[in-house]
Amino acid sequence: MKSASPAPTPGECLSCPANSSDIQFESRTEQQPQEWLSRSSLRAAIEGTINEFVNGHSLRQCRYRSEEKAHVQHILTAIVVNLERIGARLPPAPFRQPRNPTAPRASLTGSTSAGPGPGASPPALLADLIVLRLSVALRK
Structure with missing residues (x-):
């Protein structure tokens, strides 16, 4: 069995160039x-x-095969990123109590909530709307 050789000193390192400190x-x-x-x-x-x-935003792989749909995905993703950046710079919205839902809305949704929560920012809502409309349009 071979015994391990001692570690080389910094001047004897074979994998490093001789003048590594000069290069650095x-x-x-x-x-x-x-x-x-x-x-x-x-x-x-x-x-x-x-x-x-x-x-x-998972842009390493495109969701769609055609070049036109991939281009639309890239453009809309860029819009979403810009809206997120704008939303990050806006001051937080003041807390407001949500209004009571109207009777038709409550009966349609089956919920008592009047919409997005008090912490939802307008750019995030707009981004969600864009993504929803894009997914509906691309399914056609």
């Missing part, structure tokens, strides 16, 4: 100018938006 120093020096920092922040913003679409 040069790389960090290149990252200091304002031009590089502005490009880096722009890239980070773009990557953050792509991450939000892929992970938050």
Whole structure:
């Protein structure tokens, strides 16, 4: 049975370049100018938006096969993301007691609730309406 060889010292590492500290120093020096920092922040913003679409709204795989329907899905998802961002910047709505439902509405729905809860924001309701209408239109 072979015995394990001792770990190499930092100067003896075979997988690292011989002048890794020099390369690291040069790389960090290149990252200091304002031009590089502005490009880096722009890239980070773009990557953050792509991450939000892929992970938050499941855009890695499209729900529809045709290119036209996929395009509509992408546009409506972008609208929903923008409405969510607008809703996040709006001040919270003041708490109001929901009004009593009218007799026809109560009998149709079978509920005593008069609509969305007091915490529902208008952009979220609009986004839900858009998604509902899109799903109905795409089923046709």
